[in-house]
Amino acid sequence: MLKKYNNCTFCNSKKLIKSNKQVYLENYYIKSIITDLNLSKNFLKKIKIYQCKNCFILQNNPWFSENFVRKIYSNIYGQHHRNWENLLNFVNKKQTPNHGNLFELLTKTIKIENYAEFNSPFMGLMLNFFEKEYRKEKSFFKYFSDNVINYLNSRQLAGKSKFEKNISKNKSKKYLDRIKKFKKKIKPVLKNKYLFVDNSPLFWGQNDNYKSVNSRSYASELLDLEVHALSYLKDIKKKLDLFGIFHTLDHTFEPNKVLNYALNASNYVIVYCHIDQKLNKQHLFSFTRKFLDFLKRKRIYTIELTNLINKRLSSPELYFLCSRKKEKILKFKNNAYK
Numbered sequence: 001m002l003k004k005y006n007n008c009t010f011c012n013s014k015k016l017i018k019s020n021k022q023v024y025l026e027n028y029y030i031k032s033i034i035t036d037l038n039l040s041k042n043f044l045k046k047i048k049i050y051q052c053k054n055c056f057i058l059q060n061n062p063w064f065s066e067n068f069v070r071k072i073y074s075n076i077y078g079q080h081h082r083n084w085e086n087l088l089n090f091v092n093k094k095q096t097p098n099h100g101n102l103f104e105l106l107t108k109t110i111k112i113e114n115y116a117e118f119n120s121p122f123m124g125l126m127l128n129f130f131e132k133e134y135r136k137e138k139s140f141f142k143y144f145s146d147n148v149i150n151y152l153n154s155r156q157l158a159g160k161s162k163f164e165k166n167i168s169k170n171k172s173k174k175y176l177d178r179i180k181k182f183k184k185k186i187k188p189v190l191k192n193k194y195l196f197v198d199n200s201p202l203f204w205g206q207n208d209n210y211k212s213v214n215s216r217s218y219a220s221e222l223l224d225l226e227v228h229a230l231s232y233l234k235d236i237k238k239k240l241d242l243f244g245i246f247h248t249l250d251h252t253f254e255p256n257k258v259l260n261y262a263l264n265a266s267n268y269v270i271v272y273c274h275i276d277q278k279l280n281k282q283h284l285f286s287f288t289r290k291f292l293d294f295l296k297r298k299r300i301y302t303i304e305l306t307n308l309i310n311k312r313l314s315s316p317e318l319y320f321l322c323s324r325k326k327e328k329i330l331k332f333k334n335n336a337y338k
């Protein structure tokens with residue numbers, strides 16, 4: 001069930017040094033893994049925390065083999081709670097995800113017309129843009145959302161009789177007509193929006209469902225975004241203004257590739273991640289603040305935003321903006337402090 005991860009998942013270096021602070025905390029996730037995989041409590045203590053001396057990420061080793069990783073992220077907790085919580089808070093209370101005033105800061109300093117995010121549609125700023133596009137009361141968003149869910153549900157026909165299938169067909173038309181009507185009210189803020197996805201076993205995705213509807217299908221209907229495989233980023237003609245990676249860079253087996261693809265396709269990349277020294281056993285790896293020093297060595301220019309966005313943090317987290325172009329970061333700094 002466990003496998004050796006002797007190379008750093010981010011930079012592939014072999015310079016992993018065992019940390020002298022080994023912690024074992026039982027949280028909801030760990031308890032679920034123990035119960036569902038029938039493990040003894042001591043089993044997970046075999047997993048130790050290491051730090052990469054090249055890029056400074058923390059990594060668990062040994063850790064679960066790929067088959068079990070997929071089981072954990074697609075079955076044991078296949079639903080990405082925070083992703084859906086963010087969506088429900090928005091449609092029910094019109095609350096956007098809590099990133100302090102990050103959205104205001106970024107839209108004030110960067111002219112954003114082409115925007116993309118990676119893997120999770122409701123973890124970043126997509127809902128902020130959506131809110132701006134309609135500027136409606138919360139009842140509008142709730143009704144819109146219900147119709148999207150009903151539409152996608154009505155297209156699920158397995159096991160239904162011919163009679164029921166006919167009813168479903170009529171329902172689909174009714175819900176979709178309403179959705180089209182809502183969409184006529186849109187005042188677009190962005191020219192293009194994309195959600196890029198990978199199929200890493202380390203990520204929820206394939207079973208990230210609410211009321212039998214997958215978050216990606218839901219997002220493509222509601223938020224009018226294009227969903228593409230990560231490799232499609234190379235074919236994008238128009239350079240992106242901003243690419244958002246919200247709690248998803250540490251949930252892929254190819255974080256280096258994801259970050260590089262994003263940096264090549266976009267002028268700016270905003271990254272939000274955990275930097276908890278007590279790397280929990282359900283995570284393969286975690287970033288640290290020192291990771292930014294590594295990026296600097298790689299000529300990736302950064303500015304940390306954690307303390308610029310007025311967010312009260314409940315756990316150690318890091319927000320940073322990065323770019324391959326030094327002048328872009330300098331320009332951002334000039335505008336941000338105005």
Ligand SMILES: [Zn+2]
Pocket residue numbers: 008009010011012013052053054055056057
């Ligand atoms: Zn490394």
